[in-house]
Amino acid sequence: MPIQVGDQIPDVDLFENTPATKVNMKTLCTGKKVVLFAVPGAFTPGCSKTHLPGYVKDADSIKGKGVSEIVCVAVNDPFVMSAWGRDQKTDGKVRMLADPSAAFTKALELQTDLPPLGGVRSKRYSMLIDNGIVKELNVEPDGTGLSCSLSTNLKV
Incomplete structure (x- = not known):
């Protein structure tokens, strides 16, 4: 069963840069509020034109509500995520974390198979985590669309 509100974030390592x-x-989310959102892939149109830019633009407002970290996760390698972060000017606003083997995505049971993007990827979602516990979860109904997981829809 996919992760639900009230569940703990899994103890899985991701990679940065x-x-x-x-x-x-689990360590990152312990003792603080974290906004985490996931995208099907770095540099993809919806992710680069709408999803990530919204979180970058709204970062100060989100952090002003007591959120310590905003994290973007994708099933990509850390070099790609780092390059995408530089391209999108995320420094100091959104941490770009890579899930290269989809271990975190699979632990959440939020994976989807997208052969045109290379196979297993993450569904598009957002969540608010407080001290390691999911408090809000917004999974796109079709797994990839751009509606409920946008920064403007998160109730921080």
Whole structure:
């Protein structure tokens, strides 16, 4: 069963900038509020034109409501996520974390098979996590659309 409101974030490592920099999601989310959103792929049209830019634009407002971190996750390698972050000017606003083997995505049971993008990818979703517990979860009904997971729809 996919992750639900009230569940704990799984103890899975993601990667930031390089394969050498592990970020444990359970540790990252302990003792603070974190907004996490996932996209099907870096540099894809909807992700680059709408989804990520919305969180970058709204980062100060979101963090002003007591959120410590805003995290973007995609089933891509850390070098791609880092390059996409530079392209989208996320520095200091949104952390770009790679889930190269989809381990985190599968632990959440929010994976989808998108052969044109290389196979297993993440569904598009957003969540508010408070001290490691999911408080709000917005999964796109079709897994990839741009409606409920946008930054403007998150009730922080």
